[in-house]
Amino acid sequence: MGISGRWSTRANALSGIRLALAPVLAWALLGDVAALAAGIFAAALITDLADGWVARRFDESSPLGGLIDHAADASFVAVGCAALAWQGQLPWPLPGLIVLAFLEYAGSAWRSPTGRLRGSPLGRWNGIAYYVVLGIPVLRDALQLADPGPGWVRVLGWGLVVSTLFSIAQRRGWQATAR
Numbered sequence: 001m002g003i004s005g006r007w008s009t010r011a012n013a014l015s016g017i018r019l020a021l022a023p024v025l026a027w028a029l030l031g032d033v034a035a036l037a038a039g040i041f042a043a044a045l046i047t048d049l050a051d052g053w054v055a056r057r058f059d060e061s062s063p064l065g066g067l068i069d070h071a072a073d074a075s076f077v078a079v080g081c082a083a084l085a086w087q088g089q090l091p092w093p094l095p096g097l098i099v100l101a102f103l104e105y106a107g108s109a110w111r112s113p114t115g116r117l118r119g120s121p122l123g124r125w126n127g128i129a130y131y132v133v134l135g136i137p138v139l140r141d142a143l144q145l146a147d148p149g150p151g152w153v154r155v156l157g158w159g160l161v162v163s164t165l166f167s168i169a170q171r172r173g174w175q176a177t178a179r
Contacts, residue, residue: 011055011065014047015072022079029083029138038142041135044076048131067106070127074102077130080138081157089137089150090157097164098130104171122167129160 006012021040028037051069055061082095101123108118133156136148 006060006062007064007068009055009060009062009065010058011051011060012068014051014054015065015068018044018047018072018076022076025076025080026083029080030086032141034138034141034144037138041080041138045131045135048073070102070105073127073130074098077127077134078102080134081130084134084137084153085157089153090133091154091161093161094133094157094164097161097168101126101164101168104168108171120167120170122163122170126160126163126167129156129163133157133160 021044025037025040025044028034028040048069051065055065078095078098081090081098084090085092085095105119105123133153136156137150137153140148
């Protein structure tokens with residue numbers, strides 16, 4: 001069936017802001033502009049929290065809007081995590097796995113007769129954890145704290161690599177049983 005909805009909505013504009021902030025976040029992280037990175041991270045969180053409320057408030061909810069929201073989230077955290085991986089703060093597989101997990105998730109909507117995104121509890125928790133593992137070093141550096149140190153952040157990152165792989169395998173198993 002595919003995904004339907006209007007592109008031009010207030011909620012999608014908020015998601016678009018998050019998408020546009022992703023490369024600026026990477027630049028700030030790679031350039032050690034910690035205060036800017038923290039401000040960008042805060043703006044991303046605000047737009048992420050606001051877009052769903054705006055969509056419901058102005059009757060703009062749609063499968064397309066949900067996909068745009070999740071694409072903006074995945075892009076923002078994948079690009080931010082890639083910058084941190086480049087610096088050695090996160091494991092290299094994580095950014096690519098974030099993108100792969102999103103593509104698996106989005107693909108479920110394309111294959112669904114209703115065109116609806118079909119999330120899983122583990123996928124939802126992973127999505128939150130991606131923001132957390134990105135936010136820890138961003139806020140730590142902006143506040144000039146020593147802890148949690150890079151070793152702890154890497155351990156969290158490897159935990160997310162494992163849980164993301166499990167989530168992808170779980171989704172593929174669901175697709176195989178749905179056929």
